[in-house]
Amino acid sequence: MPEITEAELDPSVKALWLKGLAAVQNKNHGYAIKLLQGVLKDAPGFLDGRKVLRKCEGLETGGPKKKSGLFGMKSGGGLGTMKLVSAVKKDPAAAIPMIEAELEKDPYNPEINDALFEAFLALDMKESAAFALETVRKGHPEQTKFLHKLAEFYITETQGLKAAEVYQDILKHDPTDSAAIKGEKDATARASMEKQKWGEDTNMRDLMRNKGEAEKMDKQARSGMTRDQMEARRDELAQAYADNQNDLGTVKELASVYERLEDWANALSFYEWAFSLSNGDVALRSKAEAMSDKVKSAEMAELERRAAENPDDPEVIAMLAERRKSSIEDAVAEATRRVDQNPTDPVLRYELGRALFDAEDYSGAIPQLQQAKRNPHIQSKVLLLLGRTFKAKGMLDMGVKQLESALEDLTAMDNTKKEVLYEKGLLHEAMDDKENAIACFKEIYEVDYGYRDVAQRVESSYGD
Template sequence: KRLDEAMQCYEQAIAINPRDQDALRARKNLSAEGQLGGGYATAKSSRELLKDEEGQAELEKSHRIHKSTDEISADLAAAEAQLTATPDDIDALRRVGEMRAIKGDIGGALDCLEKALKAAPDDLKLLTSVTDLQVKEIRVELDKANKLGDDAKAERLEEKISRLRTGVAKKKAEVHPTDLGLRHALGVLYLEGGDLDGGIAELQKSVKDPRHRLEALLHLGRAFRAKGMHDLARGQLEKALEVAGTQHARTLELLYELGELSEADDKVADARGFYSRILEVDIGYKDVSRKLETLKG
């Protein structure tokens, strides 16, 4: 009976939060124990007795999980009552919004957090929370579009997500203009959104930060290549290769980029050189073997 009660509690916890790994793992363990048909009444070994004690511990844990859920609901009700009394209170709006999000009410959470953000537009934490929830909401529609094969709608939704993320990154960079990590993140988002010049401008700042120098050089090389500026692209990629050395995870990727760039410029000998260096380390890397065979001809 106790195992049944524990299982019911876990099912309730999982229904509230399907991603609750503790509850999922405990349910699995409890299910396996139930299949043994043991317990104190039928235990025949110390191992079975131990399993029954573990089952009791799981039962107690399940009650704590369920109580926690009840507490969240009670806290939410209290917060909503406070919000009713003070509808323009930013802290109350934030608290209700965050708790609604925990319970999976994305629309209700956004109602509160967006209102709070209007009152405090420079609050970066609020801005991030609102954007994350907006993206989550859009991804639901994106999944539906993908399942229906509506590529046009899926593309529009992807672009919308990109604009939202770029907006947040831009705001953060404006508030903290000397933070090169934020500049780097903004530059990458600009490039992903198709704004090559905007991305290059930000990455040329973040390249001064040793933590981001390699990635910034790689992205700059790709951006200049996309603009048709192959000499500039080659310079950035060669600098990136110097930073990476021979053992970095990015080394083969950089050699491949330089090989493709050389091919595009009809520099066959250079291309073969870069591809051969890859082959020395990983014969199965992408289509390098085929490229070398083609270049030999």
């Protein structure tokens, strides 16, 4: 049973999927659940559909439930967890619809999601398996037994960075967990090795021309490479480049070293040259674009520093203003170009909306952001920016409405929810609605005393 993308859906299933997305956008989560269940019945390997289904179920059921009854399930009704485990062992594919029927009632249930993990693992659907335990991580991060299982899964899949992040979450709930402490260190080390493509079973020396070249690669693989070592390696590569300017390996490595040295201009130059030598390697083009952004950011930071040191220098102030204007115009032009190339991509619509917002073209930003709402994975940040856009246009009540919609999808008090609540509080304040403004700030205050100026805002309200 292969995992598939939206592009691989059968046309009739894709039509049902689009209807489901429309129901999600209209906040008709119950109807969306039924539609998405139909999609997954015909396309069980469609992971994006399962993610949206789980999100809708979470909204419909009110979020994670406290454990009660045997095996963490509500007492009475539904299949027992042991029956699901038995069904997975007999026929994992047939067990998945049974598991989903239980998850509709309690989507974050750790034991049921664990059964789903085992079913997908048996079917070699590893991304879907990971999602099952990621759901537990999101809804019940205190259930560290399942987080350990997820981290160990990521280790076996050579995803050290993800494993390290899971171990870090475990330690937030139990700082004394010695297995997580060791696991986090080991996973971080593995992630560094993976980044360098230096696995335990890879004998890179067999690929080197001689022992001296192997030693150079050993140096590169070490995560603790000092600046002096990187500069020495840069000089070695520069000599090799002088001998042969068309060697792609040398050019790519030289670009990488310049990047690590934060010499953005040279990194840009060599990534661009590497791209031209590679016959269109998209990853190298992306690197070049990223370095171009770094160069512009560095130039902007330098101008801002000079302006801060010389606030009365009209030439520096004018240069900074011109550079800011040019940067915004470039961002709008680039985002517009990308949307023109792929007009159906909601993420690109969001990026264009954000660029237009920065350009203070709020009327132009609104339709782009409204189209970006089609993607449920970015809906919260789209609604946040829409709220700010309406605020900038003086349409405060409409701004509040967008933020209220965003909060409906946010269950955990993470940074996104804090940001939405804070912005909503500011909007209420601008509307002279002090009661609702303070209510927003208090929600943040209760979990994060140090967030921005909420402590001062909340505490001063008691003296009014």
